[in-house]
Amino acid sequence: MKAASFDYHRPESVDGATRMLAELGEDAKILAGGQSLVPMLALRLAFFDHLVDISQLDELKGIERRGDDVWIGAATTDAVIGDDEQISSAVPLLTRATPFVGHFQIRSRGTLGGSIAHADPAGEYPAVALALGASVEAVSPGGRRTIPATEFFTGVWETALEPGEVLTGVRFPVWTGRRGFAVQEFARRHGDFAIAGTVVAVALDSHDRVSRCGIGLLGLGSTPRRASKAEAAVVGRSVADLTGDDIGELAMSDLDDIPSDLQGSASYRSRVGAVLVARAWAEAIEEATTEATNA
Amino acid sequence: MHERTVRMKVNGQDTAADVEPRTTLADFLRERCGLTGTHLGCEHGACGACTVLLDGAAIRSCLLFAVQAAGAEVTTVEGIAAASGELSPVQAALRDCHGLQCGFCTPGFVMSITALLKANPNPSDEEIRQGLSGNFCRCTGYQGIVNAVRVAADTT
Numbered sequence: 001m002k003a004a005s006f007d008y009h010r011p012e013s014v015d016g017a018t019r020m021l022a023e024l025g026e027d028a029k030i031l032a033g034g035q036s037l038v039p040m041l042a043l044r045l046a047f048f049d050h051l052v053d054i055s056q057l058d059e060l061k062g063i064e065r066r067g068d069d070v071w072i073g074a075a076t077t078d079a080v081i082g083d084d085e086q087i088s089s090a091v092p093l094l095t096r097a098t099p100f101v102g103h104f105q106i107r108s109r110g111t112l113g114g115s116i117a118h119a120d121p122a123g124e125y126p127a128v129a130l131a132l133g134a135s136v137e138a139v140s141p142g143g144r145r146t147i148p149a150t151e152f153f154t155g156v157w158e159t160a161l162e163p164g165e166v167l168t169g170v171r172f173p174v175w176t177g178r179r180g181f182a183v184q185e186f187a188r189r190h191g192d193f194a195i196a197g198t199v200v201a202v203a204l205d206s207h208d209r210v211s212r213c214g215i216g217l218l219g220l221g222s223t224p225r226r227a228s229k230a231e232a233a234v235v236g237r238s239v240a241d242l243t244g245d246d247i248g249e250l251a252m253s254d255l256d257d258i259p260s261d262l263q264g265s266a267s268y269r270s271r272v273g274a275v276l277v278a279r280a281w282a283e284a285i286e287e288a289t290t291e292a293t294n295a
Numbered sequence: 296m297h298e299r300t301v302r303m304k305v306n307g308q309d310t311a312a313d314v315e316p317r318t319t320l321a322d323f324l325r326e327r328c329g330l331t332g333t334h335l336g337c338e339h340g341a342c343g344a345c346t347v348l349l350d351g352a353a354i355r356s357c358l359l360f361a362v363q364a365a366g367a368e369v370t371t372v373e374g375i376a377a378a379s380g381e382l383s384p385v386q387a388a389l390r391d392c393h394g395l396q397c398g399f400c401t402p403g404f405v406m407s408i409t410a411l412l413k414a415n416p417n418p419s420d421e422e423i424r425q426g427l428s429g430n431f432c433r434c435t436g437y438q439g440i441v442n443a444v445r446v447a448a449d450t451t
Contacts, residue, residue, distance in 0.1 A: 001338060007297050008316035008362050031363075038358045039339035041317075051316070053363060079352065103429025105343065105407060108352040109359065190428040 003041035010053045014139060014166055017054050021164040022141050024050045030166060031055065032075055032114040035106050055111065060168060063087060069171040074113020079104070081112060090174045093132060093181040093201055097124040100183060103191040113167045116152070119159045119223065121259070122193045124183070126153060126224035127216030131199045134172045140165040153223035175212065178204040180288030182280040185218070186272050188263070194219040195264050196273040198227075198251070200280040204288045208239045215251055220258050220273050227251035227277070239285055244278030251277045301361050305330065306374030316362050321345045323361035324371055332372040332402050336431070343430030346403040347371050353410035372402035375409060385409050385447045394443035396435040403430050408444050417448055 009028075011017040021028055028050035031037060040046040054060060060075035063084055070090050072081065081087055082098035101107055101115070101124050115125040116136060129136070129149040136147045138161055149170075152160050161167060185197035196219045203212040213234050215227035230251040234242055252274045258266035302311040305328055312327035321338075324330045324347070336342035338357045345356040348370040356369075375383045382390065385408045395401045404427070411418065411426040418426060423444045432440060 002319075002322075003317045005297075005315060005317055008299075008360065010362075034358055034360075034363070035340065035355075038319075038360075042339045042357070055363065099425070103343070104411070104426065105346055105353045105355055105429045106340065106358075108349070108354045190425055 001042050001044060003038070004044060004047050006041075006048055007050050008053065009050060010056065012057075014054070014057060014059055014168060017052055017057070018139060018141050018164065018166055020052055021166070024052070026163060028052055030117070032117075033077065033109040033111040034114075035102065035110040036114065036118045036120065054166065060113065065090065065174075066171065069173050071169050071171050072112050073169050074116075074167045075111050076113075078102075078107035078110045078112070078115070082107060091132070091172045093128050093183070093199055094125070094172065096181060096183045097128050097199055100124050100185050100191075100194070100197070106191075112170060116170060117159060117161060117167045119153050119157055120193075121156060121221055121223055122197070122219040123224055124185075124194075124197070124199070124218060127197070127199045127218040129170060129172070129216075130224055130226040131201050131214035131216035132172050132175065133214060134170050136167060137169045137171065138162075138165045138167050144168075146171075150226060156222045158223075175201060175203050177211075178206075178288045180204075180284035180286065182283035182287070184276040184280040184283070186276060193263075196220055196269045196276055198273065198276045198280050200277065200284045202234075202281070202284045202288055204239065204285075208289065210234045210237055210239065210242070215247075215277060217251065217255070217273060217277075220252075220255055220269060222257045222259070225255065227254075229254045230277070239289065242281075244281040245274070247281050248274035248276070248278035299362065301365050303361075303364050303366060304368045306370060312361075314361050316360055318361045319357050320347070320349075320359045320361050320364050320369070321356035323364075324356060324369070327361075330371050330373050334399055334402055336399070341431070342400070342403070343407060344400050344403040346406040346430065348406060348410060351410075351413075353407050370406075372405050375405055383409070384451045385412065385443070388443040388447035388450065389440070392443040392446055393439040394435065395439075400430060400432045400435075404432070404440060408447065411444070412448055412451060416451065418444070420445075 029048040031051040062073045088095040134149045185194045199216040201214040217225040260266045298313045334344040336344035340358045
């Protein structure tokens with residue numbers, strides 16, 4: 001189908017975009033890469049009188065080391081993120097999650113900010129942001145603010161962003177020392193929305209004890225989720241005392257809104273999810289214990 | 296409503312047309328440029344039939360509004376063969392390997408494979424399959440298409 005009629009605006013700055021959004025009110029929507037929004041418009045699941053295109057604003061593009069974080073501009077495309085060497089050494093989980101985001105033709109246009117703001121429960125970048133403890137930067141005519149990823153995803157396609165606020169970038173903390181990262185996803189075909197998936201980040205101290213752990217889950221709730229209970233249970237413990245199967249079970253234990261649909265029932269997704277967490281855990285530990293990776 | 300003039304370069308030629316903002320790049324190419332080689336299957340980004348190159352990168356032309364492509368350089372399947380009519384290595388390999396039957400999905404495959412081999416001239420079998428995963432074929436079967444990518448990679 002074709003999208004319903006709308007008017008198209010391309011402001012020349014982020015300030016211009018926020019002013020425009022304030023003027024146009026709730027009939028306006030931000031357009032970035034359009035890889036989620038345009039299908040919704042084409043299927044007439046969404047209608048807007050005005051689209052405000054921010055995809056070509058240079059101030060929303062870029063990858064920079066800022067203190068202990070890597071800042072990535074909201075309009076940076078998935079393709080750029082997947083190919084960037086700084087990201088691959090400082091935030092490798094992001095690099096490894098990128099091939100799972102749609103197909104390469106989608107990644108040519110899709111953006112980091114779009115993925116985070118769209119907040120699909122099966123989105124890879126939201127799960128990475130949760131696992132690593134990223135923070136989301138937003139701006140409105142009222143000023144700038146930073147929102148922790150853990151407080152950002154509030155419901156299916158719903159976030160803590162206020163109407164008229166523009167997501168400008170995401171800061172990913174750089175995990176240093178003995179660290180390991182892994183992505184595991186199960187989908188019917190490569191590039192499909194995941195039936196279940198997980199991203200795992202782990203850091204170890206010099207005695208092989210877990211000093212830090214982040215487990216992001218996708219396709220396993222109404223939002224991208226963080227397996228807080230499993231994370232808390234492993235921190236401080238020796239790797240030798242932990243089994244991936246237990247961590248997988250624990251990661252599923254506090255999920256209360258796993259979707260059930262034609263792709264799979266909630267119990268099926270939960271069983272798949274537990275196995276994926278166990279596999280990702282083993283992979284991440286393997287990396288942390290065998291590779292001398294430093295940011 | 297709100298028609299506006301959009302200019303872009305299509306297959307090396309400057310083109311301009313007045314279109315509504317909701318006109319996709321795919322419809323711009325087909326209806327305003329007369330380039331009906333770009334096919335529309337699903338119109339929501341799933342099937343890959345409408346794949347074109349935008350400033351060299353493979354994209355879904357159904358997921359981009361023409362107004363967003365203003366000033367860009369677009370290459371469609373009509374711009375792939377040599378001016379003499381000689382098929383590109385990708386097109387020739389698809390023909391030689393029986394990589395097409397009805398041909399509806401073929402323009403999308405040609406564009407995706409062209410971009411894939413430009414980024415990765417010697418892909419592994421796994422990389423070929425991943426690279427093709429964004430395009431649907433509903434009649435030929437994928438084996439001939441996979442073989443064609445291998446042959447095209449070896450001949451370029």
